[in-house]
Amino acid sequence: MFPAILAASERLRGHAHRTPIHHSRTLDALAGAEVLLKCENFQRGGAFKFRGAFNALSLLSDEQRARGVITYSSGNHAQAIALAGRLLGVQTTVVMPDNAPAIKRAATEGYGARVVPYDPATGDRKQIAEALAAEHGYTIIPPYDDPNIVAGQGTAALELIQDAGALDWLLVPCGGGGLLSGSAIAAKGVAPGCRVVGIEPEVADDATRSFHTRTLHTVHNPPTIADGTRTPSLGAVTFPLVLEYVDDMRTVSEDAIIEAVRFLFYRTKLVVEPSGALGVAALLSGAIQASGRVGVILSGGNIDGPTMARILTG
């Protein structure tokens, strides 16, 4: 799949931002390594998700574009599909949990998507999307379990290594595994010696258990502040890729995630959402004892005001 990532990278040129790499002397000292932060919080739509969404929508046929697309997402993928749809002239519909952060729903609608809310305690977002797709002829663009999405997400790690040079470690947040598998394929493609580790919240450790047992585990609506990782499991596409390309998985506590968001706010002046701070949480908590050059994907910055307020004053 590495060639698909290179092709996605060409496709995204001039549409996605080539996001900057930031650096913190304090973080280096605490981690005992040279840490390179790939700032996908500065990506269009506020998260890496734009990469996969734009790549997938670019690959639709004219007929598919004319009929429109549908997706299901707790937030950042929704915004990304909505924004990519607006840029490419494709009508978009998003099935979104009714407890999704208000900022994410507002941003999705602001980009012109139609939002269909559902109750995550009783409904199945995929089934709802499939029913609407069958009724209206929409193409389903899943949030992670799709080769074109995986290829798009892999471009962030590709850019990081192209811009910063070879890495000894690459730490990547893991929800459904789209960013993680894409990052791992990209890293192995350009820097084979790089050790790629997926980071999950302890309370949403389905992928870590799946990785270690080589059997798919699931969680149901786990109580983590990292809302981007509340996905039930790795997917049919991403699970085999994670098994093949990822070197290890680690988990971090909710306190470690909160501490990482706070650290990034105070010491680097970056607004990073809890899911985006998982790699830094792994370094600060000691879950990863890295050395050498460590890449960290800060996957997004879409955090609600009340959540950040709680983190800053807690």
Add this chain to the structure above:
Amino acid sequence: MFPAILAASERLRGHAHRTPIHHSRTLDALAGAEVLLKCENFQRGGAFKFRGAFNALSLLSDEQRARGVITYSSGNHAQAIALAGRLLGVQTTVVMPDNAPAIKRAATEGYGARVVPYDPATGDRKQIAEALAAEHGYTIIPPYDDPNIVAGQGTAALELIQDAGALDWLLVPCGGGGLLSGSAIAAKGVAPGCRVVGIEPEVADDATRSFHTRTLHTVHNPPTIADGTRTPSLGAVTFPLVLEYVDDMRTVSEDAIIEAVRFLFYRTKLVVEPSGALGVAALLSGAIQASGRVGVILSGGNIDGPTMARILTG
């Protein structure tokens, strides 16, 4: 003074960060102009103040360095002097109001400075510093009213125009006028057609009144959230420079400042302190109706958690 800014720029190379320029399509649309954000929140110590502090300390004689320096500051200058002192091996003492944000005092002490607190309602920070300087032989490094400080602060605008090209407008926060006068001298030196405007809080509008009446006005501990602008007045060095090089002054309300901090948080994922957001406040509130290419100095990012929490949930 333009040559002094060019010299400071050489002196700072490899010590200060050449901070990035950020851009927001949403801000451009709201302002009706192309807005270029010079991110001094990413400067060492979290604010532009490092530039002037490092420049001033670099110019000390060996004897002055050996005796140490003293300054008085509500915060960012204090951190900058402490950090520059640590890097250059100069002992630093800071006279700081006892109501200064906790994060700023902690950071100043973290860089190795000795902090002498005083009550701003009853004490005069300059007199306290002068008494300690006389007693211990310290050199006083004022927060803004010093040509070497002004020259250092001017390097941010110089970099902005060197990196982004000519500007039609440059919006600069104004406290004691060190950043504003340095920025104006730099802008006129490299882009003579650039209109330089200083921005102040309405409730701390001493410099605006001084500018329009050409007579020095003062305020006493004004009740603005923009703590970097709580300075009593322009200084003997900065007032004439502001009169000579600055094109205009404008004020913004406390609500406009808060809205700008919030906008920068949500839409650009940047942590910017209230004083640093004055230029964006002027654009969003309509205090400045700019067109063409507009440079804005985001002067710092050192904001207390409780203050940011209030802004995000207010």
